[in-house]
Amino acid sequence: MKTVIVTGASRGIGLATVKKFLAEGWFTIGTSTKGKVDINDKNFVSLALAYPDEKSIDAAIKNIAKIGRKIDVLVNNAAIALDDIGNDLDTDKLRETLEVNVISTADFTIKLLPFLNVPSHIINISSMAASLGDPIENTWHTPAYKISKTALNMFTRTMARQLQPKNIIVSSLDPGWVKTDMGGPEGERIPEEAADDIYKLAISKVETGKFWLEGKERGW
């Protein structure tokens, strides 16, 4: 039985992703800040993981070690979006957003490397907000969040290079605009559609270091 870890599994895209992997017969570990995920399944374990608290990251890694399974897929899904749309860049929000969406995500990933299977796949949930190619007036003006997701994409690229010799694929995935607490009720997709994309990418032997949207490579 293969094993996946999904961070930020208590709601939205993360919760739908956990349900998808369980339905496909995977042993599934899901995290939330309080350690509670509303799923009752013998193949599911929930863990507390509250970024940017380093002690929480270390405790989660210890708990994963105790579970004693090699990890086939890591979905780095947990994130925050603190900006109000249209606001100017706020340095405090930028610092907090980078701590959670980038630095803690990197810390957790690096500490998890000894537990990854070979081959395995790390999927970083990015966003259209990361785009460097869109006109500057386009989409959601959420400066701190956008900067964090662009940085996350470069984390994908650098880890892809680092882990290529170890046969570990690292991908970024744009889930589209999804109806969740973060995406709001007007989102164009439901979390289950994003979860299907994540699952399909997870089981595909794709080229490492790429950015994906709805099953197709997309531009950075």
Ligand SMILES: NC(=O)c1ccc[n+]([C@@H]2O[C@H](COP(=O)([O-])OP(=O)(O)OC[C@H]3O[C@@H](n4cnc5c(N)ncnc54)[C@H](OP(=O)(O)O)[C@@H]3O)[C@@H](O)[C@H]2O)c1
């Ligand atoms: N929704 C969209 O339209 C959209 C579009 C593009 C990209 N995304 C990306 O997709 C991913 C999931 O988004 P979503 O819309 O499903 O978000 P969401 O509904 O707000 O859920 C966020 C998840 O992340 C966890 N989380 C929040 N703060 C955390 C922290 N400090 N430490 C650890 N975990 C934390 C939450 O756990 P708690 O319940 O414990 O707080 C929750 O499980 C994110 O990476 C987001 O940037 C979303």
